[in-house]
Amino acid sequence: MNIQSVGEALIRPGQVLTDRAALSAASRWTQAVSEADGVCVLHLTDGADPREVTAELRDQGIRASPNHVLRGQPLFFGGPASRPFPAPPVPFKPGRARSDVVVGLLDTGVADHPWWSGADWYARLGPEEADATEGAQAGHGTFIAGLLTRRAPGVSLRVHRVLDGDGLGDEAGVVRALHRMRERPPQVLNLSFGCHTFDDRPPPLLSDAIAALADTVTVACAGNTASDRPFWPAALPGVVGVAAVDACEPRRAPYSGYGTWVDACAPGDWLTSSYLDTGDFAGYAAWSGTSFATALVAGAIADAARHEPATEWIRRLLDSEEAPQITDLGVLFSASL
Template identity: 85%
Template sequence: MEIQSVGAAFIRPGQVLTDRAALSAAARWTQAVSEADGICVIHLSPGVDPCEITADLREQGLRASPNHVLRGQPLFFGGPASRPFPTPAIGFKPGKSRSNVVVGLLDTGVAKHPWWSSGDWYGRLGPEEADASEGAQAGHGTFIAGLLARRAPGVALSVHRVLDGDGIGDEAAVVRALHRLRERPPQVLNLSFGCNTFDDRPPPLLADAIGALSDTVTVACAGNTGSDRPFWPAALPSTVGVAALDASQERRAPYSGYGTWVDACARGDWLASSFLDGGDFAGYAAWSGTSFATALVAGAIADAARDEPAKEAAERLLGSEGTRQIPDLGVLFPASL
């Protein structure tokens, strides 16, 4: 699908997200409407600006947003860690540990791997949840799944593919996936992707969908923007926004987003995890990005949620006296892989 750049944000041209309440107000600009899983995508008439229509609908008190493009956040630019690198096999054995905690993983999917090939949750996945085999971010979801498996041994993953092999998805697909999660909400939700918005305001339908998972702790990456510009959904008050530290775990990784809207931070540089098996890779890789710092924080919360509700576990880990706070980066979650 096409992508349009607007105000340092990316959107699907000619598309506006709404609920049913806004359809009549937008009728004169509408060419077609597609509705699924609780949201409507208005396909605008040629030449109509989705940002202008969004502003008009919001002035009327209606819920609307351009269909923002969301991207996974591994590191791609500059430095030696700007892509995944093959690494030797990691000496991790899943063992027989079992947890009742379920972690939702919306990403590129998850590929077969020895760490979970015999797991019940993996056996329930269909072909539509398999990780992409081609593209710049193929293996992104598999890499995150491995970080979660090591940080929170025994958890089950609820996998939903919302990004393609290049790590590209859009707000409509993510909101629909979140809507489907309401049937069996996970205790923790990992969102290692995001976007800037055309007006730097929170996208209302995405915020509504996350807010509807009231008992779920949603953890999202602060983005590889190197700026304090709000990155969504990490900047939502209902979400734990995660920045990346360098390998010393003392300083912000230069690429990481930061700001008062960030809640936590963890190492994001040169992490090693599960990966695709093929080409130069034999099932393992080293990679960097706020995507992966997010998985460490989500995993820590999921591990703590074995013994208490996930919301209480998150509040304790984020608010304990004596935990180290880093300005504009939030609470430090030390890497323990």
């Protein structure tokens, strides 16, 4: 993937996201346009700066953004969240639990695993939704799928692959996947990835795409940034941003993002879940990161959604004065696996 670093933000060089309304206004900078699922990617002429083009379009009232690169979040180099470790098998049988709840999982895909062997939702997946087999984050989606299905037995997953094996994707791909979910929106949506933006403002097209799923509870990771700088989409209004606490006591994991924009937290250290059957791994791994704390929170919401609308349940919990809270980390969820 072609990537340009802008401060601590990453963007696709020479690309701006917008909608059809901007095509004429941006024509003097545009070399080509690719359009799909409600999103236009402007491929800029040589020398045009995506940040400057974005600023000029926004000054005209047009919703635009550089095509930010998003990353899965066990990416805290040198810390426990940097890579998975082989783990012994974890006994788990889905049993006969049945749930009408659907969780959308946008990630690296999902691989075959005994935990969902024979599940209807897995049988519906196509080859384009299989987990990556190579790269630093191959197995990331499979790991998260295990956390979700254990925390919410009987739930169905709707999988869209938006990250590659290194855990990298871009805003255009995510927005297009979200557009495709509008006809059959899930009750809960797990987004264990994110980014900083070049100007620390919310990315408008990503914000619009999530807001269009009005009856879906979107849960996103606060990032393994060890900072309070807003991490998107977790910092968007209406999104449940999730930080990680450490394994020993309810305090912030050293790598976790934090701040007033974070809504909830859950254990993120050394969680064990499903993984690829490859090399030293026999289908199980231990891994750390806000990616996985996010899955625990999303799973808890999906489990509660068997009995009442997910949007009502999480709104009541986050507004409760009785729920345990940690400053700059929000409401504390337990692992409960």
